[in-house]
Amino acid sequence: MERHEAPAVGGLESRFFTATIFLFLFLFLGAGVLLLSADVLYVDMPAVKTVFSDPNILHALWLSLWTSTAAVAISLLFALPMGYALSRYSFPGRILADTMVDLPIVFPPLVAGLTLLVFFSQTALGRWIESTGLTFVFQPRGIVLCQVLVSASYAIRTVKAAFDEIDPRLEKVALTLGSGRWGAFFRVALPLARNGILAGGILTWARAFGIFGPLMIFVGSFRGRTEVLPTTVFLEQSIGHLEVALAVSLLLIAVAGGALLAIRLLTGKALFR
Amino acid sequence: MSLHVENLSFRIGSFRLGPLDLAVEEGEAFVVLGPPGSGKTLLLECICGLLRPESGRIRISGKDVTAVPPGKRGIGYVPQDYALFPHLTVEGNILFGLGRRGGRDREARRKALETAGLLGIEGLLGRDVRGLSGGERQRVALARALARRPGILLLDEPVSALDEATREKVLGELRDLQRALGFTMVYVCHNLEEAFGVAHRAGLMGGGRFLQVGTMGDLLRRPRSLFAARFMRCENILAGEASPLPGGEESLFRAEGLELLFAGKREGPLQVALRPEELEILPAGAEREDRRGGVLLEARVTRVEDRGGYEKLELATAGPRLSAHISRETRRKVLGEGAPLREGGVPVRVWVRAGAVLPLDGVE
Numbered sequence: 001m002e003r004h005e006a007p008a009v010g011g012l013e014s015r016f017f018t019a020t021i022f023l024f025l026f027l028f029l030g031a032g033v034l035l036l037s038a039d040v041l042y043v044d045m046p047a048v049k050t051v052f053s054d055p056n057i058l059h060a061l062w063l064s065l066w067t068s069t070a071a072v073a074i075s076l077l078f079a080l081p082m083g084y085a086l087s088r089y090s091f092p093g094r095i096l097a098d099t100m101v102d103l104p105i106v107f108p109p110l111v112a113g114l115t116l117l118v119f120f121s122q123t124a125l126g127r128w129i130e131s132t133g134l135t136f137v138f139q140p141r142g143i144v145l146c147q148v149l150v151s152a153s154y155a156i157r158t159v160k161a162a163f164d165e166i167d168p169r170l171e172k173v174a175l176t177l178g179s180g181r182w183g184a185f186f187r188v189a190l191p192l193a194r195n196g197i198l199a200g201g202i203l204t205w206a207r208a209f210g211i212f213g214p215l216m217i218f219v220g221s222f223r224g225r226t227e228v229l230p231t232t233v234f235l236e237q238s239i240g241h242l243e244v245a246l247a248v249s250l251l252l253i254a255v256a257g258g259a260l261l262a263i264r265l266l267t268g269k270a271l272f273r
Numbered sequence: 274m275s276l277h278v279e280n281l282s283f284r285i286g287s288f289r290l291g292p293l294d295l296a297v298e299e300g301e302a303f304v305v306l307g308p309p310g311s312g313k314t315l316l317l318e319c320i321c322g323l324l325r326p327e328s329g330r331i332r333i334s335g336k337d338v339t340a341v342p343p344g345k346r347g348i349g350y351v352p353q354d355y356a357l358f359p360h361l362t363v364e365g366n367i368l369f370g371l372g373r374r375g376g377r378d379r380e381a382r383r384k385a386l387e388t389a390g391l392l393g394i395e396g397l398l399g400r401d402v403r404g405l406s407g408g409e410r411q412r413v414a415l416a417r418a419l420a421r422r423p424g425i426l427l428l429d430e431p432v433s434a435l436d437e438a439t440r441e442k443v444l445g446e447l448r449d450l451q452r453a454l455g456f457t458m459v460y461v462c463h464n465l466e467e468a469f470g471v472a473h474r475a476g477l478m479g480g481g482r483f484l485q486v487g488t489m490g491d492l493l494r495r496p497r498s499l500f501a502a503r504f505m506r507c508e509n510i511l512a513g514e515a516s517p518l519p520g521g522e523e524s525l526f527r528a529e530g531l532e533l534l535f536a537g538k539r540e541g542p543l544q545v546a547l548r549p550e551e552l553e554i555l556p557a558g559a560e561r562e563d564r565r566g567g568v569l570l571e572a573r574v575t576r577v578e579d580r581g582g583y584e585k586l587e588l589a590t591a592g593p594r595l596s597a598h599i600s601r602e603t604r605r606k607v608l609g610e611g612a613p614l615r616e617g618g619v620p621v622r623v624w625v626r627a628g629a630v631l632p633l634d635g636v637e
Binding site: 174 | 318321322323342343344345348349350352356358359360369370372417418421
């Protein structure tokens, strides 16, 4: 059903109702714009130049970009089969699995870093993995692991929602037309879920791009090694470079805003219904 | 290809389909009739392999295909609302079943074009399926299923979403296609006009089983159960008592103050069906030369409705009210041309043949 309805005939009471609704909308958005303006006004040109010339910050930007992209690839690798399984199959423990998928969305991201640190330093399996040379603690690849743990849920949730939107009968018809289960998945379900999958990827990327807490615990904040952009904000403000910290923050906000806008354009209203 | 379903059963939640049997001969058009929720779609999905039956066998041209995947059974399937692939064009939809290479395969393209030609949709091949009308969507779904030249075509309420004029046209085309391509057809619907339009034979389903199988004429004129009589829109269903008459060939049925003769020997509580078009309406006081094999009832016409092709009368008798369908000509003879009914109705006589009174199995 169309959510934007044409207005009904109404008098003063109707106008008062609409005014009240919009008052809260403007208050909230106004506060956001006000806060953002404060950031923009505080940042000066030299700070912006520093962001795009300081080798440490540029390294952090590059590290943020590739680790987030790798995290998206790994997240989608799991999200496609998991989202499909949760959307199409009923199996024992389905509700538990569904809840566990959402868990990382709810718990503080810091916990993810702590959990990973404990796993790799305190458990036999974790220590064995580290001993093979595939090291994660205080390493760039540890960043990817943190990002996957914190943001994969968004990919799974979005991909599941995309599969939910597809009528299963389409795949059934594909089966009668000679496709096998793989064929029906790749030729029908996957192309139809394309926008949802892309949106899930962008949402995951934006989430991975912005995580900070778990990284501080699991990989640390070593300049030029494990420093990503959110870490830069922390490091710059801790040494008194507030303008640079704010300039990097604005870059993070711009990336997040762009990602969310892209998702809305790709999925229309479906994702946030 | 012939289709044989033997002792098939399937359970979903508290609903149980079957156990049931079905035999459809090569080239036959078999209609599965029944109200919503009677298990028609489940039966189709079991036949085409989308559901694995709990027990029973499905044989196509004698070969057991119960364990054969849907795409290898030689069956075409047109689901309800057609389920066209929205990410593909009309041509993409028709090509879907003709191999993975789709449009790159010259032979597949030739087949798709030929099938589109059979259905008169060559002009739509490049179109997005989302912009098609109901009739066009229906033709594309048929073309997609027929492009693989299946031996059996299963259709699930294929014209229920269409307006009446398009429905008639599509049913005619479907009959022509079946003649041209020679496929066996299993057609699911709940609409009697539709069923009459395509069926060689039909099976009436209720509660997951076939309650009666026969020609549409059999189902209409000889419903065996109360369920069948109601579904076949028999408006006169009377509950009463039956007692056999001497000689044993006929019995007397009494319902309130009404007495009717019917063929066969029955005794005890009984329900009978009386098709409204089987009642013969005569002017008041009219006599029949031979009163054997039926009863002549006194009645009053209390209401007349013009139903387009016929006139529907409501009759007050000494017992239950009856409904009769008569031609315009009979109405003119008995009630006069368009005259309003008198207060209390117009007296008439109703001849009820013994053969028109159909005893039903089971009493509700």
